[in-house]
Amino acid sequence: MSHFLLMVAYAALVSTFFSLLWRSEPRARVKLFLQMFLAMVLGAIVLGWLMFPFPSGPPGPVP
């Protein structure tokens, strides 16, 4: 699995867990799930874009 799919799976599992743990009404559960899931996935994508100009290692060999 790609890193993105793993991140989506992780976000889905954690969001489902907390929406079941912290909310009792179905509508409130769906709302919290969407809030947490979108915050995690979109937040990671935004962070990824912000980190793009800062490479973590030395540049690769020029082909």
Place this chain on the structure above:
Amino acid sequence: MSRKKPKASAKTSEPEAKTSAAPPPRSGPVLGERETWLAMGLAWLLPGAGHLYLGRKARALAFCALVFATLILGVLLDGELVWQLRGSPLRALATLGTLGGGLPVLVLRFALHYAGDVTAAGFEYGKSFILTAGLMNVLLVLDAFDIAKGRKS
């Protein structure tokens, strides 16, 4: 420039203090100490077992499935099962978090001798999944305590 406290506010703050000191409303039957500890122990031992003991079957099934799905995904990724209590404080914390997974983690560690594969691509990702499963179960133990004490329906 000295300010005098109005008497009316002092009078009104008294009942407010009384209401704030009141215990939180009970939303379910309160179990005894022994049953509470049993529910918490079962919740730690097997994800969802504490809720099953407390009569929350649907909740137990959902939480059991979620924790096991997270743990199994971590193992399928060959993630690290952190097991180091000495040397590094952060790894000791991670070990305690992993131990929150209860019996499934102990079976993985001691019966199946699972430790993860450091050369696998999912070593770090899998570690996050396994650690998260343990921490989820710790929260389930606290949830079982709240239900047993009548603080949560």
